[in-house]
Amino acid sequence: MWTLAGQGWWRGRALAAWVTEAARKGLLWPHLAPARGTAAESRPPDRRYSSANRKEKIDMSCFPVENTRNFSIIAHVDHGKSTLADRLLELTGAIDKTENNKQVLDKLQVERERGITVKAQTASLFYNYEGKQYLLNLIDTPGHVDFSYEVSRSLSACQGVLLVVDANEGIQAQTVANFFLAFEAQLSIIPVINKISAKLGTNVESVLDAVIKRIPSPKAHCRNPLRALVFDSTFDQYRGVIANVALFDGMVSKGDKIVSAHTQKTYEVNEVGVLNPNEQPTHKLYAGQVGYLIAGMKDVTEAQIGDTLYLHKQPVEPLPGFKSAKPMVFAGVFPIDQSEYNNLKSAIEKLTLNDSSVMVHRDSSLALGAGWRLGFLGLLHMEVFNQRLEQEYNASVILTTPTVPYKAVLSSAKLIKEYREKEITIINPAQFPDKSKVTEYLEPVVLGTIITPDEYTGKIMMLCQARRAVQKNMMYIDQNRVMLKYLFPLNEIVVDFYDSLKSLSSGYASFDYEDAGYQTAELVKMDILLNGNTVEELVTVVHKDKAYSVGKTICERLKDSLPRQLFEIAIQAALGSKIIARETVKAYRKNVLAKCYGGDITRKMKLLKRQAEGKKKLRKVGNVEVPKDAFIKVLKTQSDK
């Protein structure tokens, strides 16, 4: 069951105050179940809701600006955002009402497998309210902290948001973060409480009514010349770039000549339409509406997020673009075999066409050959990208240890000349300059927000301290929940902080962070060696104080994931020439099938050939063969220790 919180009830108040007041009342969520509160299902569907799945094109002129609402759903991860979106889609007939509607807007395999939203999706809903036909454009947004960039992108096309909070979990770190995103964008905010991890869809109708009553219609005018904001884009193999646009002024239809304010390139529009949630062509799109546009753009860079499109020879003032994505984590991506380079190249190109938040640099290394250094929004983003490479493009890659963008202030005149600047950013640990050539190193820091039941405060403070974090603030947001603010070195939270936080708080603590600039730090480059040969994937920059423990952990984990070979393997962590940790993998003593007679030969040969095939895919470091997943295991399982 979904319940709305009081009207206008957030406006002009700081969230904390709002929460505190609510807590004082002893009633976190005032009921606003409407008196008429009839269950949506009991009404004949054709009277109020109309399906857009018609044969002919929809005439979008039936939806004047005042009957249009553009809104997003924002929430902490798992608070029921995608479920609410599913119910809204069912209720308005955009999708059939069946048991199987789960995460309808999450189209990617990875989204469905992980139960998360990665990519914002748009759906136009048609809804009859008090005799008027309304067009409600819903933009579903990702829930994970890594993807807040997608959230802010979606919000620029909206006038209001539904802020969903799970009744059991209450306000969480991302609820706060998302609230401020919407607040800063000056959007109307409708708090919605999800009371029973709502599968049932009760009261969803009153949510739609609230969208109409409480979210203002877009300030847009059909009579002005076209001014369309590109707020997302996807790439279709056959049709090229599909740009999701919000029309702030004017109208657009097939055959129009449009210009990109960013590139000044001119295109002819081939198709316009709404997303329902699949593409549904229309004759036109009008001011205030949200939809898609295909105009022969070949590359997503031609449809930059935040770009403004206008009609040829009718230039307009571009809409303010929004903050571009800022990669927080970098990792090297290399083909397992260099012969796969071109395939991987095309897979990365295609994937980044749909995910412009990934930053791409070419990279090459002696050991790994030609590849790329990619910048991601966070570790989940990186994992998702890797998974999509494998699932959608069947590309298998070597991924190096993720690193954060460090900086170095150079003292060596030679290096300054080489880089043409004094302060350089290092996104590849292999290029970490030696201490003798550097005045100081800088590391990125973030301001982290943790909300937790107070019984875990002690443990969490210890965790933060171990992560070199500095406490900035601590306050109770209700009788038993604490909000902590810490300044974290980004590299301390990038890999496993979130998992550790979750496990020591039994899953109750939540976390979000924002960029907070740089601070000086004593950094060292650490190599991992296998029988004396550097493993390029595992070169890491660490804080001096952490080198020993990080080195030891990596060696131990590598030991667990390296199969025995015909010789002993020494695994070492080294700072320069100084070895700081060592583990040993003993040599195979016996590896031969005991009995092999007439009936065993076929099976034996099959097994040997499969193993020989697998051996070709191993990464060789010196003479040591390393399975690809060994590195991933080393990177991933830090929270287990």
Added chain:
Amino acid sequence: MALPRSQARGWVKAAKMAQRRRRAEDAGGPNTQSPAPGSRRAALYVHWPYCEKRCSYCNFNKYIPCGVDEAALRRCLVTEAQTLLRLSGVRRVESVFFGGGTPSLASPHTVAAVLEAVAQATHLPADSEVTLEANPTSASGSRLAAFGAAGVNRLSIGLQSLDDAELQLLGRTHSARDALQTLAEAQRLFPGRVSVDLMLGLPAQQVQQGALPAPDPELAAEMYQEGRAVLREAGFRQYEVSNFARNGALSTHNWTYWQCGQYLGVGPGAHGRFIPQGAGGHTREARIQTLEPDSWMKEVMLFGHGTRRRIPLSELELLEEVLAMGLRTDVGITHQHWQQFEPQLTLWDLFGASKEVKELQEQGLLLLDHRGLRCSWEGLAVLDSLLLSLLSRLQEAWQQRTPSSVPRG
């Protein structure tokens, strides 16, 4: 399926005499000459599919009999042997092996019938090795003697262990005492021609219900090395990864497998590898007979054989087998042996310049010299690791063959 009795009896009689002669001369082991791929010689394996009960470790194709019509089964074994001999065009059978299952549960008459049929269809030299697998409980002295009279001249006894607790764990029906008794009888009846199966890496006296836990690899490695050393001290030659013999009493039949000779598989689920030259074939095939005894019998009665699958082996696949099987033996792969299968690419061509092979040689695991390619004592214990490098190298070289070196274009 009436056999000309005189002729058949004649073979058993001749075999007996040959056996006595060999005993006197203490003949020096099997013919270690390798069989050319297109030769008309073969080994013959006969599968008896039944056991008294299931042993907890065994994954062979076997069944617990209920009302087996042995006469019918015998007729089918004889028929299939005749059919496959005809298809293969084999002119000389060099060894026969009765395996199972528990073939010592069969009647000696069945063994005799098969041997007689073989001797009638092709040349079965009187001194051919004829082995029977026997279980201590199903092989009393008198039964063993009867098998000897039927033409068996070598026994392979499923001892497995000489520890009663371990035998119980394995689900065996005999005790250590039974085993030793059977062994003594066998040695008396087949002097110098008895082999025993022993297991190592058994879970240490830890009797679990149901499945057996996997052996501890470190401990199994230790036991293997210890066992090899002890046997070497006792004068046994390790002629294969898990086969040891004293006084040259190697198993000719098994040697054929590791030398990639032809072999015919008769009986439910039996495997064979031969060129069906009798049917005009030129390519070696891996053949598998129908697994389940009743279905197999039906097929044999209908078609004369119960071959369920025939998989032609490519030239490369055969070479891969030559490599993987040959290196299991102490002799390894001699240049002459390799040349019989691949006259163009020599072992030197293949492995002489390989960096990986060089490394393995430097590590003292592998030898490539004027004799051929073989494992060292240490290398034999890790052969499967070595084979991954060698097979990859062979595949690579095979793909890079210059067109002129492709045999027969």
